Amino acid sequence: MTAVPSDPSVHRLSAIGWLLLLHGLASILVGVYRCLDLDAVLIDVLSAALMRSQIALLTIWFVLGRERWSWRLSGLVGGLSFLFSVMSGMALPGQWDMPVGAYWFPEEWAHYFRPAGPGDLLVKVPIMVPGIALPLLVMRSIRGIRRGWRPWPGDGWRNLEWLRFRFQDLAVWSVAVSLVLAAVFRTAPYEGWYAQLLDRGWLIYQMKVPAHRYSVISSGLYVWVAWMALWAACGSGRARYRLAASLLLSVIPAIAVEAWAERMAESSRDWNLSSLWFQGTAETTIAVLAWLLIAGSLGLYRLYDLAKTPRIHH
Numbered sequence: 101m102t103a104v105p106s107d108p109s110v111h112r113l114s115a116i117g118w119l120l121l122l123h124g125l126a127s128i129l130v131g132v133y134r135c136l137d138l139d140a141v142l143i144d145v146l147s148a149a150l151m152r153s154q155i156a157l158l159t160i161w162f163v164l165g166r167e168r169w170s171w172r173l174s175g176l177v178g179g180l181s182f183l184f185s186v187m188s189g190m191a192l193p194g195q196w197d198m199p200v201g202a203y204w205f206p207e208e209w210a211h212y213f214r215p216a217g218p219g220d221l222l223v224k225v226p227i228m229v230p231g232i233a234l235p236l237l238v239m240r241s242i243r244g245i246r247r248g249w250r251p252w253p254g255d256g257w258r259n260l261e262w263l264r265f266r267f268q269d270l271a272v273w274s275v276a277v278s279l280v281l282a283a284v285f286r287t288a289p290y291e292g293w294y295a296q297l298l299d300r301g302w303l304i305y306q307m308k309v310p311a312h313r314y315s316v317i318s319s320g321l322y323v324w325v326a327w328m329a330l331w332a333a334c335g336s337g338r339a340r341y342r343l344a345a346s347l348l349l350s351v352i353p354a355i356a357v358e359a360w361a362e363r364m365a366e367s368s369r370d371w372n373l374s375s376l377w378f379q380g381t382a383e384t385t386i387a388v389l390a391w392l393l394i395a396g397s398l399g400l401y402r403l404y405d406l407a408k409t410p411r412i413h414h
Contacts, residue, residue, distance in 0.1 A: 182279045203290065313364075347391060357383045
């Protein structure tokens with residue numbers, strides 16, 4: 101007897117949908133706890149691990165996903181906009197809908213751009229997304245070329261399947277556009293805030309002070325953590341050895357980055373380690389949590405996909 105096969109793409113989308121829901125609820129929960137000001141150090145660590153792992157997961161899905169390209173692009177852009185809206189909107193509760201002529205003090209900008217704050221998302225996205233995506237694109241292209249991949253359909257451009265518009269496309273694009281609009285129009289607490297945000301972000305990329313160098317350079321750590329977590333979840337070889345090796349290879353550079361940050365803090369008077377930047381130097385804890393979130397999410401997706409793969413029964 102043969103079981104009726106089901107569409108595997110439906111099961112993959114179901115798994116991705118559940119993961120998006122769980123990560124979205126986790127981000128909102130962390131944001132709510134931040135508004136309530138409950139255990140600020142712990143919330144900053146959880147927020148940093150969530151943001152960095154979710155950037156990595158969205159980028160990995162964008163490159164390696166098997167869904168329509170436009171869906172993956174919409175998911176990446178919409179997901180990043182959602183993170184920006186949630187983390188920024190809950191960074192300083194009570195600061196929104198400020199009157200005309202209002203502005204943030206330097207201390208508030210420093211709080212916003214601290215390594216565990218929402219501004220850190222803007223610092224790390226331009227580094228993490230290309231850093232994760234480009235090597236994966238090269239590897240996928242090389243593998244496709246070896247398998248006889250061609251950049252056009254088998255029957256040429258006469259096949260117009262790539263132009264077909266579906267209801268699912270409308271739903272996905274509508275959600276992504278809504279998230280982008282919410283990030284643009286519902287995040288700024290006062291007029292002119294975005295211009296100041298870009299100026300502050302550019303100053304950080306210039307890396308003129310140790311705190312800014314630390315924020316930018318530490319982004320590379322999470323590119324490495326994402327690669328290690330992807331290898332742990334989807335690589336070949338014995339799972340227990342792969343998990344142990346990838347976790348160890350993630351922890352060692354995290355300890356080095358944390359030690360480097362602490363040395364800079366001790367030698368720099370303009371970097372107040374005990375107040376604004378203390379939480380951001382917990383790189384070992386944040387890296388381990390990010391590794392667990394990335395590897396765990398990818399592992400759950402893979403298990404769900406394998407469990408729902410149709411089998412033939414005699």
